[in-house]
Amino acid sequence: MWEFETECQEVIQRTPNIKSFRFPIRGKNVRYRPGQFFFFTIKIRGEEALHHFSFSSSPTEEGYIEFTKRITASDFSQALNVLRPGDWARLRGPEGSFTLPARLRPLALLSGGIGITPLRSMLRYIADKDLPFEVVLLYSNNSVEDIAFRHELDSIAGGHPGVRVEYVISGPTVPGDWPGKRGFITKDLVAEVIPDYMTRLFYISGPPRMVIALEEQLSALGVPSAQLKRDSFTGYD
Ligand SMILES: Cc1cc2nc3c(=O)[nH]c(=O)nc-3n(C[C@H](O)[C@H](O)[C@H](O)COP(=O)(O)OP(=O)(O)OC[C@H]3O[C@@H](n4cnc5c(N)ncnc54)[C@H](O)[C@@H]3O)c2cc1C
CATH class of the missing domain: 2.40.30.10 (Translation factors)
Known part of the structure; x- marks a missing residue:
């Protein structure tokens, strides 16, 4: 300490x-x-x-x-x-124990809005140390302008074949040429973007309501709760 x-x-x-x-x-x-x-x-x-x-x-x-x-x-x-x-x-x-696993295993990071902060720290660390983690980040925001660290996340994914970043825009204003996903992070979207979801260790980070909603989606997919780590940003709901 x-x-x-x-x-x-x-x-x-x-x-x-x-x-x-x-x-x-x-x-x-x-x-x-x-x-x-x-x-x-x-x-x-x-x-x-x-x-x-x-x-x-x-x-x-x-x-x-x-x-x-x-x-x-x-x-x-x-x-x-x-x-x-x-x-x-x-x-x-x-x-806190919302930290990377001690041994290498495929990861799935789910986040909305400000919940990206600990995940940005992890991805920066994985990239800087060149750790061979297989990671998918599914990052939801209300609008394209609300995506924090976008340039950096793209550059990490571009430089590290094991890292993939998928953006989801949930609000009504999405540019016509937006190449990413639209809507909310649902079980169907998880299954589409992360087809090997049953093999991954999930990290969910964001305001409590979002963390609970995502836990429910993963549970509906059959992901055991032992395969989930959560970081709840109390004070936002
Ligand atoms: C482990 C952890 C990590 C966090 N990381 C981030 C982060 O990286 N970025 C970020 O923006 N926020 C983070 N938060 C949330 C942050 O601590 C604030 O609670 C939040 O930013 C709300 O602050 P505010 O200024 O909007 O409102 P405030 O008015 O300060 O808080 C809103 C209400 O929530 C209450 N409250 C404030 N903090 C807490 C708390 N920690 N637990 C319970 N009640 C609380 C207040 O008393 C108030 O009633 C984190 C919270 C936790 C517990």
Whole structure:
């Protein structure tokens, strides 16, 4: 377990309402595994406020920790929205067992919206370490503009034959030439995109309602719950 005070190093706008926040580590012995989360504290009107965030960075990206947040109307979100390089923060972690398996096996990552954060960390790690995992990411968003990390995910898939990324757009505005899938992630879509689904270890990540809905779809396909790992972003439903 580690804990340290630091200051914001960089803020990156990922989509119209998603931002990444980076914090320097500066040589401290700060370890974590892709898929884990940490406790993050800032001051709002002088009072400390704490939230949990998954690492969206990978341990292979040295020198900083990054998390990525959907900005809502909440006090905490609005304080983050005006966070600037140099502003104080405290980080404590790591926590969580939503992590890659110890032995190689085919994976299926299912995610919607902001749920991509721990999966981005895993895919960056797999790519940087050149790990021979067979991975399919099925990533759903309301619109094409809402896809966070799209360019990077495409580039990871392009450079690693074992990694495939499939986007799904669930909202009404889909460009006519959209090459990806449309609608919601249903059992039929899983079976179509991941025909060998029974052999894969599933990771589901997102707001609780989405995680439950996807669990139900997988259960209807006969995927045993022992073959599922879940990361539920409480606070969004
Ligand atoms: C393991 C884990 C990993 C997460 N990773 C991410 C991430 O990578 N990116 C991201 O955007 N969000 C993540 N979240 C959710 C995040 O911690 C916030 O809860 C969420 O962003 C909502 O914050 P808000 O500013 O929109 O609203 P807020 O008003 O701050 O929260 C909405 C409501 O939820 C309650 N709440 C806030 N946090 C929690 C919590 N952790 N548990 C239960 N109730 C809570 C608040 O009291 C409030 O009533 C994660 C949550 C967990 C538990």
